[in-house]
Amino acid sequence: MATEKNMAAPGDMVDGRPAEYGLTLKELRELMEHRGAEGYNLIQSKYNGVLEMCKKLYTSPNEGLSGNPADLEHRISVFGSNVIPPKPPKSFLRLVWEALQDVTLIILIVAAIISLGLSFYKPPPDPGQGHDEEYADEQDGSSFEEAAGWIDGGAILVAVAVVVLVTAFNDWSKEKQFRGLQNKIEHEHKFLTIRGGEVLQISVGDIVVGDICQVKYGDLLPADGVVIQSNDLKVDESSLTGESDHVKKGESTDPLLLSGTHVMEGSGKMLVTAVGPNSQTGIIFALLGASHEEEEKKNKKKKAKGGSNSGSETEEVDVPETGKDEEKKSGRKEKSVLQSKLTRLAIQIGYAGTAIAVLTVVILIVKFSITEFVIKENEWTSDKTGRYLELFVKYFIIGVTVLVVAVPEGLPLAVTLALAYSVKKMMKDNNLVRHLDACETMGNATAICSDKTGTLTTNRMTAVKSYLGGKIHASAPRFNDINPKLGQLIIRSISINSGYTSKNLPPDVEGGLPKQVGNKTECALLGFVTELGQSYESIREEVPEEALVKVYTFNSSRKSMSTIVNIENGYRVFSKGASEIILKKCDFILGSDGNPVEFTVQDQEKMVHEVIEPLASEGLRTICVAYKDYVKAFDADPDWEDENHIIAGLTCLCVVGIEDPVRDEVPNAIKKCKAAGICVRMVTGDNVNTARSIATKCGILKPGEDFLVLEGKEFNRLIRDQSSGEVRQDLLDEIWPKLRVLARSSPQDKYVLVKGIIDSKLSTNREVVAVTGDGTNDGPALKKADVGFAMGISGTDVAKEASDIILTDDNFTSIVKAVMWGRNVYDSIAKFLQFQLTVNVVAVLVAFLGACIINDSPLRAIQMLWVNLIMDTLASLALATELPSAELLDRKPYGRTTALISSTMWKNIIGGSIYQLIVIFVILFAGPDLFQIDDGKENTSVHAPSTQHFTIIFNTFVMMTLFNEVNARKIHGQRNVVTGLQRNPVFIVIWIGTMIAQIIIVQFGSFAS
Known part of the structure; x- marks a missing residue:
């Protein structure tokens, strides 16, 4: 926030004027806190009107600021810049901490710590177990365990760290991307500002106190200001004040304009009085930030005291809600189709995974208990406690691993990657x-x-036909060929009764079309004036915008625009708009001789059938131009607020057919x-x-x-x-x-x-x-x-x-x-689901059936974590970066109630799973005989050493999964699964990289189990 730097030395000069302003930052901030007549009265009583305020701020209501960099810098140093500092982003460590709140990850960390603790715990020898072959084998492996018993626990912690870091990095990059997007939107937000007598489009961040800005229908006001000129200006202030009705703004009614409010009607000019943190929006943002920080501190204190937030009342800063806050509270729109389907699927998978995990642990414990205490009739003695606990921890880790594999935590990553890549x-x-x-x-x-x-x-509008003087002209007639009075009224009506920001500029390249700036319909009409052989600029110089008596700006309900100007003996109303609307307000029409002719309802209908409809059927927009005079000697002084009376009894001048090509x-x-x-x-x-x-x-x-x-x-x-x-x-x-x-x-x-x-x-x-x-x-x-x-x-x-x-x-x-991109995102997620569910079904069933049949999981915890965390993360990146193809538009939308996993996908998932399960169970039960290797089933310790048998199963599973990743690229039953593969280099690199990593792990990872 700018500090009070207005205490310049009396002799100091900036840009040829004194450095000390006639108004202070504090005075301007206090002024903008007033509303309605109160604000107007303060401006008049304290500052002698808005024009005097312009003098005190060394600016001109017509010329604006000079634009001198030294002057602009000085204004920023005194009154602040028009940038509201954004809320600081969450730190990477904060995002890591948030990622660690996941319940599954917490369970894994606990299991890993228990596993690590047991790896350094050596159970005492049991004299009564001398002939227990199973235990003897475990003791034979003790030297290995002492050296490498920590690997399982350590590897689980490493795997958790990978997941947490990937999640945190993803959230960080996502936030960074959207801050960049917000900056881009803000940077592209330009505003019409007068500097050095020229109307320029400048970035809102460059607006300074003292700038003269042109305000028009549809603008989002970038700073606080005071109205200098108002043409039917109405503003929606609901985002700041909560006032739902549009507020009429004028030099003498309610002259204060607030940043962040929307211009709903009209146009005008304003003197900028407060920017950035000193504007009303900036002050509210500062209060919101302070209230959030205060609340966070309170919550931290409560947590430190062990207190609960429930039942306690927090003191909040009473500030109006911004539109975005309301959206956040209410939920902007209902969940997207994909989000709602994924939520349902994730819940279903979570339930199934939890059930299987619990069942796996229960079966392992029950089987062990029956074997140990019923069949072998052993008793639980204190010297066996360490060994039993070790086994129970092993079973617990298997159960947790089954749960981890079952829950597709790679899915949110796939969704985010697909969306971020597409965006x-x-x-x-x-x-x-x-x-x-x-x-x-x-x-x-x-x-x-x-x-x-x-x-x-194209929104490149051109006047191609016209009706004037009782004739339809295929092109604009020359000014000399029509009645001078009619011609003058047409060109003056069009030139004056248009937004002065609308203009036709010379083409960028020689021989090109003129550059249309502002309202394109008005540009077409101004082009019509030029084709008549006249200049609209000279008429605007003769009648500047400040000289206009009243403007009824175009809006969706009026579908017309009217402007009132002074004439020698009264006022003249110029009106233009949709032909059928303006014609109904016409009582006369100007003939070819320049004299008005009565225009009856029958004449209007005839004109509609003979002129308007034929032009419209050619795809032309028809604009009617009309006028009316008020003569002071005969007419009472008009009530400009009675629009219906003012815009009535018009005289039709012409109808222009405007083409806007498809x-x-x-x-x-x-x-x-x-x-x-x-x-x-x-x-x-x-x-x-x-x-x-x-x-x-x-x-x-x-x-x-x-x-x-x-x-x-x-x-x-x-x-x-x-x-x-x-x-x-x-x-x-x-x-x-x-x-x-x-x-x-x-x-x-x-x-x-x-x-x-x-x-x-x-x-x-x-x-x-x-x-x-x-x-x-x-x-x-x-x-x-x-x-x-x-x-x-x-x-x-x-x-x-x-x-x-x-x-x-x-x-x-x-x-x-x-x-196309939307359908591509949906398909990318479906591809990943098809791939991941096949992996998960196989891994979960292998672990579960292995536990039931051989009292162990053929896939070790760390192996499943490698498959689940590393390969799934990489697969989500590979499958989420497919480019869209034209084929995506050859089918109907999926629809809200259509299942996320189609029947074709189910066939692929079930077929692929059955094939992989058959191969794995053949190797599990027939592998030792086929490959002439030891089956390693005797090793039941939580830190049992690697076996060739289980490593072959692990490697086979990974290789089948890798090739299934290629199959997963097609979800609509296509036969050729490699079509378009060359268009996705990311997929190729990841696939080859994963293959190499797997070979290294199996061949050179001496402790990789």
């Missing part, structure tokens, strides 16, 4: 994944509700989606005829198919209860299966559709819905969807924050790539 690769495919599980969920998507503009189309690659992408069992629906605010035309060009609508194309109004009429107006799921269920295009829809319509599809019980498997969105009001639909895609280029900050994945190129084909 990294998806970046190259223009998918910036914000929530890890969204990657996998996308593989199960059954429906995509897509926007039209920019996603299915992306070349989209029809093929839609075709792939259909083949993959994914239904694509278009949800757009455009005219129904335009939407239908574009949907047909994309391939969403096919001739002969049974589909529905609805407008928002009709959609609502069909799905809502006539008496209550509430949405009825049964009515919605009659609509959505056939619905392919929803036109003239609002964000609320999109939300209702998404929720209705998700909540529907029509499908056997619940539908998994993906949604694209770019607007501020798309937030609810993006959050409700299983996967929300925000547009990286055209999307607002609010939409990006509500999304799971950001499309960095705004292209629908990138969604198809996300589907």
Whole structure:
């Protein structure tokens, strides 16, 4: 946090102005704590208005800061930088400690310590056991045990250390990756700031106190500030204040803007007054951090005293929750398809493994007890206690090992690796994944509700046709060819009644298309002005933004924008928007002679049929431009808040047909989606005829198919209860299966559709819905969807924050790539499961049946740990790094209720297990005769030496497992298991490396049992 460094010497200068500011950091912080009229009154009474504040901070409301590095550095040193220090990450040692909390690992550590203790304990000789051959053999091996008895216990501890370190490293790298991702998102967050008289897009971290920022619809405010200019500005402050209603902001109403809040409507300019830790968001983050630290300290003290947390009340800092905190508390969305299936499977395997482990130990103890105390009629004497305990520990270790092998702890690692690998690769495919599980969920998507503009189309808008002066023009007429009055009104209306941030810049390369900046529809209209042979820049210079009387900005409910300017004898209203909406507000139309003609309802309908519909059926967006004059001599001074009265009785000037071509690659992408069992629906605010035309060009609508194309109004009429107006799921269920295009829809319509599809019980498997969105009001639909895609280029900050994945190129084909990666993650986990379950079934049954039949496990504890911990960890890495193939889109989604392990996989698991068990048991029972070696069954000590017989079994098992790893790459019954192997060098390296390691262990590991 910046300290109070405003005490500069009187003569000090920075960037040609005094170094001492007229406002202190403390004063600015205190100012931002006020709300509403209170804040306005304080600004007026204490600081003489916002313009005087600008002077005190040496900035200009129109020119902004100079941008001089010395000036910016000085401001950072005095008022702080716009970076909130993140919560420090958990240390590696902390992650190691957390990994050690696993119950299975704790049991293993205890068993290893007992084993180590017994390895240094030498039981006294039993005089009564002189003729006990079994015990005599153990004594013969004592010299070996004295030298190497510690190996089992030590190796178990080493194996545990490997698991803990791998888990901790994985968590550490995962956290590092997501911090990097967060930094990338923050670094890419730019904000329009005026410096040196130019509007620049600068990184939010570079904003300083005194900056003049342009605020517009959809922005996430990066700092605290005071409104200098407001055009219908409304802000959602619920993330900070809890106030659910949108707060109207203006120079004289509520001028204080808070960082972290969302601009829901309008535009304007603000003076930045507090940044980073000194902003309201920064102060809350500091309080949250302090409360967490305080609570952690209290918990540690309680633990040290042996107290319990239950029943004790902790004092908490009363701060508002941020959106992310709420998500954490409530659980952002329900578990992903894969997560829920894996959770169920892990629980089932855990129960089965525990049962078999307990049964193994019980059988071993019972068999030993019957043999020792019933058949041999021996008694438990104090001198035999050491030997008996040694055997019981051995049985316990076998049981724990069976449990360790049965529980697939390699599974979480495989899932994390598959997701982390995919997320990294998806970046190259223009998918910036914000929530890890969204990657996998996308593989199960059954429906995509897509926007039209920019996603299915290029978002490169051009005015190609126009209707003015009573005629349709295939291209823009020359200004000299139309009536001067009509021409002047059209160019002034378009130039002034557009966001001043929208502009057409010269092309990057000679002969290229002009670069469109800002709203693309407005850019197309400005291009129309240029084609008429006029300059919109000169008109904007004549009427600067500060001179505008009132602006009714575009929003999803208005579907229009209106601007009021002063004229010589009154006011002029310029209006533009969706043609059918503006035309209904027109009472006149300007004829070819420049004179207004009455425009009746019949004339409007005729124009819709003869002009609007033909243009829309060609896929063109139709924008109507109109105006109206208020003459002071005749009209009362207007009430600018009465919008319905102001925007009425307009005079139509022209209708412009704007083309937004379908992306070349989209029809093929839609075709792939259909083949993959994914239904694509278009949800757009455009005219129904335009939407239908574009949907047909994309391939969403096919001739002969049974589909529905609805407008928002009709959609609502069909799905809502006539008496209550509430949405009825049964009515919605009659609509959505056939619905392919929803036109003239609002964000609320999109939300209702998404929720209705998700909540529907029509499908056997619940539908998994993906949604694209770019607007501020798309937030609810993006959050409700299983996967929300925000547009990286055209999307607002609010939409990006509500999304799971950001499309960095705004292209629908990138969604198809996300589907491929999602299915690839699912398949990678299925491959690993197929491999691991085969290993686990064989290892567990060999240990269990060995215990039942020969009173011992043919696979030693350390051998099973090598197979389980090392090979499974490496296998998860090998199988999780498969690249996706186009074949993934040739099948339908798995679905929520489809079993994770398919019938084909069960055949592979059971078939592979039976084969391996037969081979192992043949070697176990016939091996000594086949290979002419000692069977080593007499060695029952916990530290029994290695035997050739059991080493052959171990080696055979590992080799079969290794080759089964190759088989596990295919889970859909493919015959050729090596197809595509060359595309995965990681698999090849790991497979060869494991083979070499196994050879070294068997051939050169003198104590490897």
